[in-house]
Each structure stands twice: as structure tokens, then as C-alpha cells.
Amino acid sequence: MSIDTPSRQQSHPIAFESIFAFPRVAIGVAYLGCYILLDLVSFVHPYAAFGITPWNPGIGLNLSMVLLFGRQMIPFLFPAQLLADVVNRGLLIPWGVQLLSSAVMGGGYAAASMFLLLPHLRFDPTLASLRDLGLLILVAVVSPAVVGAAYVGLMIAAGLLSSQDFAEAALRYWVGDAIGIVVTAPFALIVLTRRHVFRAKLESVLQIGASIAALMVVFGLTQEKEFQLFYLLFLPIVWMAIRGGLEAASVGILITQLGLIVGVELHSQAKLDLTAFQVLMLVLAVTGLVAGALVNERRRAESQLRLHRESLAKKAQLASLGELAAAVAHEINQPLAAAGTYTRLVRDAMREGAADPGMAAETAEKAAAQVERAAQVMRRLRSLVRLDRSSRAPCSVERIVTETIAICQPSLDSGNIAVDWSAAANLPSVMVDVLQLEQTLMNLIRNSIEAIAESKQPNGVIRIEAVAKDRNWIEIGVADNGPGFPADYVDTFPTFYTHKAEGIGIGLSLCRSIVEAHGGRLWLNRNARGAEVRFTLPIATELDHG
Numbered sequence: 001m002s003i004d005t006p007s008r009q010q011s012h013p014i015a016f017e018s019i020f021a022f023p024r025v026a027i028g029v030a031y032l033g034c035y036i037l038l039d040l041v042s043f044v045h046p047y048a049a050f051g052i053t054p055w056n057p058g059i060g061l062n063l064s065m066v067l068l069f070g071r072q073m074i075p076f077l078f079p080a081q082l083l084a085d086v087v088n089r090g091l092l093i094p095w096g097v098q099l100l101s102s103a104v105m106g107g108g109y110a111a112a113s114m115f116l117l118l119p120h121l122r123f124d125p126t127l128a129s130l131r132d133l134g135l136l137i138l139v140a141v142v143s144p145a146v147v148g149a150a151y152v153g154l155m156i157a158a159g160l161l162s163s164q165d166f167a168e169a170a171l172r173y174w175v176g177d178a179i180g181i182v183v184t185a186p187f188a189l190i191v192l193t194r195r196h197v198f199r200a201k202l203e204s205v206l207q208i209g210a211s212i213a214a215l216m217v218v219f220g221l222t223q224e225k226e227f228q229l230f231y232l233l234f235l236p237i238v239w240m241a242i243r244g245g246l247e248a249a250s251v252g253i254l255i256t257q258l259g260l261i262v263g264v265e266l267h268s269q270a271k272l273d274l275t276a277f278q279v280l281m282l283v284l285a286v287t288g289l290v291a292g293a294l295v296n297e298r299r300r301a302e303s304q305l306r307l308h309r310e311s312l313a314k315k316a317q318l319a320s321l322g323e324l325a326a327a328v329a330h331e332i333n334q335p336l337a338a339a340g341t342y343t344r345l346v347r348d349a350m351r352e353g354a355a356d357p358g359m360a361a362e363t364a365e366k367a368a369a370q371v372e373r374a375a376q377v378m379r380r381l382r383s384l385v386r387l388d389r390s391s392r393a394p395c396s397v398e399r400i401v402t403e404t405i406a407i408c409q410p411s412l413d414s415g416n417i418a419v420d421w422s423a424a425a426n427l428p429s430v431m432v433d434v435l436q437l438e439q440t441l442m443n444l445i446r447n448s449i450e451a452i453a454e455s456k457q458p459n460g461v462i463r464i465e466a467v468a469k470d471r472n473w474i475e476i477g478v479a480d481n482g483p484g485f486p487a488d489y490v491d492t493f494p495t496f497y498t499h500k501a502e503g504i505g506i507g508l509s510l511c512r513s514i515v516e517a518h519g520g521r522l523w524l525n526r527n528a529r530g531a532e533v534r535f536t537l538p539i540a541t542e543l544d545h546g
Helices: 017-021 024-041 057-069 071-089 095-116 130-157 163-193 202-220 230-266 272-317 321-354 357-385 397-414 434-454 505-519
Strands: 393-395 417-423 430-432 459-468 473-480 522-524 529-537
Touching: 017 430, 024 057, 024 071, 057 071, 057 095, 057 130, 057 163, 071 095, 095 130, 130 163, 130 272, 130 522, 163 272, 202 230, 230 272, 230 393, 272 397, 321 357, 357 522, 393 397, 393 434, 397 417, 397 459, 397 473, 417 434, 430 434, 430 529, 434 459, 434 473, 434 505, 505 522, 505 529
Parallel strands: 417 459
Antiparallel strands: 393 430, 459 473, 473 529, 522 529
């Protein structure tokens, strides 16, 4: 299996996988261009002649780039502010001070990025949990305070600012960079790691309209009631967070921040305390992001609980398997013993030459009746454990895969294993039992996790992909960079055959049974370097949707 081990630590789907194939130098140059552009459009209401503005989105871009592309991008942080100052404003301060200030900012935010990348923190840049978001917010609050104090102190030491300006300048620096991280970094990380951030639908349009309306009300009455109506901005953000989770909340926060800056520019004649506005915006952003993360965690917990309940129901059946086996053995033994007795009677009579045709036929019918009775017992047993079709419904492959990854996330995190998930564009829904397919994927993912752990692979990767095979079938592949299947492992997935020390050998057999019950097939990719299992699922038709 040809899987490249990425330098990034990912545990969730990557929306634009092709981006990570570009050379790091090209990505760094593109970052510098974006940073200069963001610095230009956000250079509003600066403090004195310095780049201390009420909103610095480039800092959020700094963290996002390092968190997604790794430590090798850190050198690009140092020249970013220097280039932005030279290109956008010319050299306003001495070269020596300019270089030192760039070193302070680059070093400070490089340290913040390195903190988040510490292995024991297990920070997930896809912001998959409230803990990950909390770590990002912590960095957003602490690092600008440290960098701001160092930057302003440098300006004072160079004689460019008075010591009396320290508190005001440091506060403005902190607010601008903190709001830049909180607004920009979550949005950038989510956009690059999720396929669907904010779906275009009527409710989305209404939410954006509500945000714009709230901004118009706030700035329409600003001169009379400067901050009294700011709370109106919370309503659309909370609406987005509750309905769309963290993804929608990040979009709403960015729109509100842009509207806030535009509103301030349009009311430049009024005496507005922009720093106070931005502090309130910081509170709004943190509130919206936390609310969105809580909604995501609640949905994930509900999905896990649903699967857990179904699993417990299945386990309850399996727990009584011993009693069932004893009962089945008893039920089958009686008719088979009777059938054996009848057939022996016919055999003995025929050997002795005293067989009466009528008696032999009657005895044979009795034996056949007892065999049929045993067959009925087996049919009842089969109906008990069969894979039912009644709960099948159209469902998107993305939903099945992402929910299964979320369920397996703790095991992935503990094994430091990344999951790369990709799907073809406009992939149709499949007609499946969601619980059974999640169980199938979970078995395959856990097999990969165990194989990677046993091989002590330091950079484990599990790759999941879905493509449309033809008009009727979706093909899904689950591959890993572990040791692969043993050479003697057969494609028929025999039950109770396993090469694991503590395995019982029913996982892949169950996966095959579930897939085949849906009409598909499951097989091994023998050409893979690691282990790769592929299977097909039926595409839902219009009749299924109807």
C-alpha cells in the first residue's frame, strides 16, 4: 500500500488534500502574500504610526499555517510583518528596530505554535473537541499579551514611544492580535479541514441577514447608545451555533467582525471607542465558538450513545448465546434422535427381509417429519440473528465515515494515528443500515489501529476513500501503513481465524457478512504495501428516496 506519511498530525477529514502536496516553500510564499494583503485591508485606526490595529487577522493565519503544515513553516513567520510594513506603509522606524520587532513577533507566535504542537497536548488542528478549542483560545489570550508587551517595550526602549503610553498601546496590541486569532484561526482551520462549512440554504441566508440587521441597528444608534445594543449581535451567532455547530459559528463570527470594521469606518466621524467594541467582539467570538463546539460534542455524544445502545442490545443477545446454544442443541437433538430411530427400524427390517412396504413408508415419513422439525428450529435461529433489511435507508457516505471516525477518535488519539478521509465530488447516497455500516467501518479502523500499534509504527496513518464505481455502486477503501495481512491470510475471511495474539477472528468475517447482506462484496487489496480492505455498497435509487 502506497501511503505517504504526512508531517501534519491529522485525525479528521482534510477538505483540500491537494494543497498538502505543494512544496513547503510555495506554501510559505503564498502565506506571505496573504499576510501582506490581510495587513493592508485591516490597517484601520492604527496606534500612532505602528502596525498596532484593532484587528490583526494575519496572526490567526500564522497559527493556522504552522498547525496545518508543521514546524517547517515557522521560519516564514519572521519576515511576514517586516514585509507587510515595507510593502504597505514604507519603512517608518529604523531598520534595527524593525528587524528586532519582527523577531519579537515571529518568535512569540512561533513559540505559541510550538506549544500547541507539543506531543503530550495532542492538540487537533481540526478543532474536533471543546478541549482543542479551549487550547486555541488560551493561546489567543496569552500569546498576544506577551508579544504585545515585548513589542511596546521595544518601541519605548528605542525612544519611539513614551513609557506613559505602555498600558494603552499594549492593550490595543493585545486586543487586535487576540481578536485576530479568535476570529481568523478557527475559520481557516475549519475551512481547510472540513468539506462542508456553511451550506447554502434558506436558513443560512436568514442567519446572515440577521447578523447584518443587528449590525445596522447597533451602528444606527451608536451615537446615542454606544454599547447598549451590542448584545443584539449575540442572537444570530447563537442561532448559527445551535443550528450549525462550530462550523457555522465561525462563519457568523467572521461576518460580524467584518461588519464591525466596516461600520466603524462608515462612522469614522463619530467618537467611537473601537478598542471597547473589539473587547466586546472578543467576548462574542469566544461565546459563539464555545457554543458551537458544545453543539458538536452533543451531536457526537448522541451518535455514540445511539450506537452504544444498539451495541448493548446486540451484546445482550450474544451474552445469552450459551443458553441459546444449549436450548438449540436440546431442540435439535430430540427430532434428530427420533429420525435416527425411525431410519434404523427401516434398515433393520430391510436387512431381516421382513420389511412391509406400508410400514417402511410410514416410518420414513415419520423420520422426514422429525428432520423437518429440526430444520424449523434452525430457521428460527437464523431469523433471530439475521441481518434485517427493515432499517435500511438512504444515507450519505460522508455521514457514515465522519461519525465512525468521531467514535474511534479516542483510540486514534491514544495511538497518535492520523486519518485521511477523501471522497469523490457529488457522491450519491447509499442504501444501507447505518448502524451496521458504522460497525463495519469501526471494525476495519480498529483493526488498523491494532496493527499499527503492534508494529510500533511512530507515524500511523489510516486512509479512507470513497469513489463511485459505476451507476449502481460506491466503493470504499480502508488502508493503513501497518505491517499488512500475513501471506497465508485468505480472502474468504474464515470465521475464528486470526493472526492476533488476543483476537477471536470474527471481525472481518462479520464485516463481509454485513456487506454481502447489502448486496456488495468485500475483498483485500493484495497490491497494497500495508493492509487495505475495499468493499462496495449499493447507491440509493429515486424509489429509495421516495
